[in-house]
Amino acid sequence: MKVEQISIFLENKSGRLAEVTNILSGAGVNIRALSLADTADFGILRLIVNQTDKAKQVLKENGFTVGKTEVIALEVPDKPGGLGGILKILDGAGINVEYMYAFVQRSGDNAIIIFRFDELDKAIKVLTGAGVRVLKGEEVYAL
Amino acid sequence: MIWNDEFETLPREALAALQGKRLRDLVDRVHGAVPFYRKKLAAAGFKPGDVRGLDDLSRLPFTTKDDLRETYPFGLFAVPMERVVRVHASSGTTGKPTVVGYTRRDIDTWSELMARTLSCGGTTKGDVVHNAYGYGLFTGGLGAHYGAEKIGAAVIPVSGGNTKRQIMLMQDFGSTILLCTPSYALNLAEVMAEQGVDPETLKLKCGLFGAEPWTESMRKEIERKLKIAALDIYGLSEVIGPGVASECIEEKHGLHVFEDHFIPEIIDPETGKVLPYGEVGELVFTTVTKEAFPVIRYRTRDISRLTLTPCACGRTLVRMDRISGRTDDMLIIRGVNVFPSQIESVLMTIEGVEPHYQLIVTREESLDVLEVQVEVNESVFTDAIKGLETLAKKIEHEIKDLLGVSCKVKLVEPKTIQRSEGKAKRVIDKRKL
Numbered sequence: 001m002k003v004e005q006i007s008i009f010l011e012n013k014s015g016r017l018a019e020v021t022n023i024l025s026g027a028g029v030n031i032r033a034l035s036l037a038d039t040a041d042f043g044i045l046r047l048i049v050n051q052t053d054k055a056k057q058v059l060k061e062n063g064f065t066v067g068k069t070e071v072i073a074l075e076v077p078d079k080p081g082g083l084g085g086i087l088k089i090l091d092g093a094g095i096n097v098e099y100m101y102a103f104v105q106r107s108g109d110n111a112i113i114i115f116r117f118d119e120l121d122k123a124i125k126v127l128t129g130a131g132v133r134v135l136k137g138e139e140v141y142a143l
Numbered sequence: 144m145i146w147n148d149e150f151e152t153l154p155r156e157a158l159a160a161l162q163g164k165r166l167r168d169l170v171d172r173v174h175g176a177v178p179f180y181r182k183k184l185a186a187a188g189f190k191p192g193d194v195r196g197l198d199d200l201s202r203l204p205f206t207t208k209d210d211l212r213e214t215y216p217f218g219l220f221a222v223p224m225e226r227v228v229r230v231h232a233s234s235g236t237t238g239k240p241t242v243v244g245y246t247r248r249d250i251d252t253w254s255e256l257m258a259r260t261l262s263c264g265g266t267t268k269g270d271v272v273h274n275a276y277g278y279g280l281f282t283g284g285l286g287a288h289y290g291a292e293k294i295g296a297a298v299i300p301v302s303g304g305n306t307k308r309q310i311m312l313m314q315d316f317g318s319t320i321l322l323c324t325p326s327y328a329l330n331l332a333e334v335m336a337e338q339g340v341d342p343e344t345l346k347l348k349c350g351l352f353g354a355e356p357w358t359e360s361m362r363k364e365i366e367r368k369l370k371i372a373a374l375d376i377y378g379l380s381e382v383i384g385p386g387v388a389s390e391c392i393e394e395k396h397g398l399h400v401f402e403d404h405f406i407p408e409i410i411d412p413e414t415g416k417v418l419p420y421g422e423v424g425e426l427v428f429t430t431v432t433k434e435a436f437p438v439i440r441y442r443t444r445d446i447s448r449l450t451l452t453p454c455a456c457g458r459t460l461v462r463m464d465r466i467s468g469r470t471d472d473m474l475i476i477r478g479v480n481v482f483p484s485q486i487e488s489v490l491m492t493i494e495g496v497e498p499h500y501q502l503i504v505t506r507e508e509s510l511d512v513l514e515v516q517v518e519v520n521e522s523v524f525t526d527a528i529k530g531l532e533t534l535a536k537k538i539e540h541e542i543k544d545l546l547g548v549s550c551k552v553k554l555v556e557p558k559t560i561q562r563s564e565g566k567a568k569r570v571i572d573k574r575k576l
Contacts, residue, residue, distance in 0.1 A: 007526035009519045037528050069526040
């Protein structure tokens with residue numbers, strides 16, 4: 001039920017993001033979703049890719065600091081109030097969202113959103129219990 | 144292990160008598176042979192024969208780096224060039240290099256002192272000594288080399304650079320003793336980790352590290368990463384090169400100064416007044432046996448402290464604290480004295496942070512701003528911004544706590560701070576004063 005995400009430490013310098021994408025494309029890794037969080041000095045690039053271990057390895061070889069985190073991917077009804085319904089479930093269970101970002105592709109009629117929680121297992125239990133579809137890792141990498 | 148039992152364990156009174164006699168000889172020699180010293184001694188009111196013993200030392204004039212520059216290149220040599228067999232010079236990053244010379248007897252003395260130093264780390268003739276100090280004008284490489292040969296150990300004169308090859312040679316030759324700068328030792332450990340070389344598979348047992356200031360926490364890191372005992376050694380080319388003082392493996396606490404050849408003093412850098420044992424100040428040396436390039440009360444600019452507590456190793460020699468800073472590297476930030484080594488010791492107390500840092504000092508609207516750049520490695524990296532911001536805040540807080548100076552911590556990508564194969568560049572001062 002969990003999806004592996006890699007995160008990369010980037011200094012706020014021109015060309016760093018391009019270098020990451022060049023390294024990944026050179027290794028034949030395809031980026032499925034991404035989000036960039038930034039401060040005045042640095043940024044954290046979070047990626048879902050089709051080959052997590054390979055991506056991590058080539059980036060490390062090129063001197064980047066890379067981490068691996070587990071996140072989950074949810075199907076969210078692509079209509080007004082779709083996301084709100086899910087957040088309401090989480091709020092009801094007292095689960096805090098660390099961050100979230102949207103997937104580019106859709107799953108049928110639904111949007112896909114990546115969530116990072118501090119209590120990942122509890123979140124999965126609560127969401128599946130409420131009938132929300134949590135995508136498997138393989139499904140997400142293959143999208 | 145003690146190389147020279149007689150001189151390294153002399154009773155203090157016998158040592159003082161020997162130093163007094165040697166000091167008298169030294170002053171007589173330079174008076175006759177070096178016009179610079181003759182003038183300087185005369186200006187301080189000394190006539191030939193005035194110096195009778197150790198008690199007169201504190202009245203003798205200081206020698207400074209500027210004196211060496213003014214007499215460039217050979218003005219302070221106390222023997223004719225026919226008797227000089229070797230010349231070394233400092234890197235000379237500011238202005239002309241400082242040049243030092245050696246007679247054949249000076250080279251013998253130096254070899255003896257480096258044999259003593261290496262013995263402090265337990266080196267014997269059965270050892271394989273990997274000498275990664277730079278060979279050339281720098282005194283490190285050749286100084287250590289001659290000492291290791293004197294002991295009868297097998298010396299690998301690998302010099303600096305080409306780290307991957309150095310690791311291969313250490314594996315293949317079964318090196319047991321490592322000689323290099325402490326920052327290069329960490330560099331070696333880092334490259335070993337990258338190459339998947341387990342230090343346990345090497346035969347290294349001890350490293351003698353010098354030529355730049357380092358800290359107790361850096362020692363622990365080197366010992367943990369390379370699985371060796373790490374000793375601090377001290378020397379400077381103006382005095383002789385490496386071989387002035389060394390820690391012993393028995394206590395690893397303070398460096399024994401080879402006082403039968405060099406008389407150390409600690410002075411107040413502002414007033415020049417001699418400070419008693421136990422007080423921190425600038426280290427000053429008088430070389431009492433050197434022939435070609437003797438110095439009288441040479442101001443090292445290094446900050447240390449002398450202590451006379453007895454040592455488990457049996458040496459009776461005074462111990463100097465590891466160098467905690469330089470009087471001229473000292474940064475004055477908003478009126479507070481800051482030594483880069485203090486910042487380093489803060490970083491080393493924070494779990495997962497490595498001692499790769501750089502200090503950038505700027506001035507914004509007549510206010511000093513200190514930026515501390517720290518590399519983010521995998522053990523401190525998190526996928527959430529707040530984790531890294533907490534880390535930066537924590538470092539800022541700890542530095543403020545220790546130094547009383549606020550700074551801004553900037554997290555940077557790994558390997559962005561220049562790695563040295565020699566001395567580390569820790570400070571970039573952009574203030575235009």
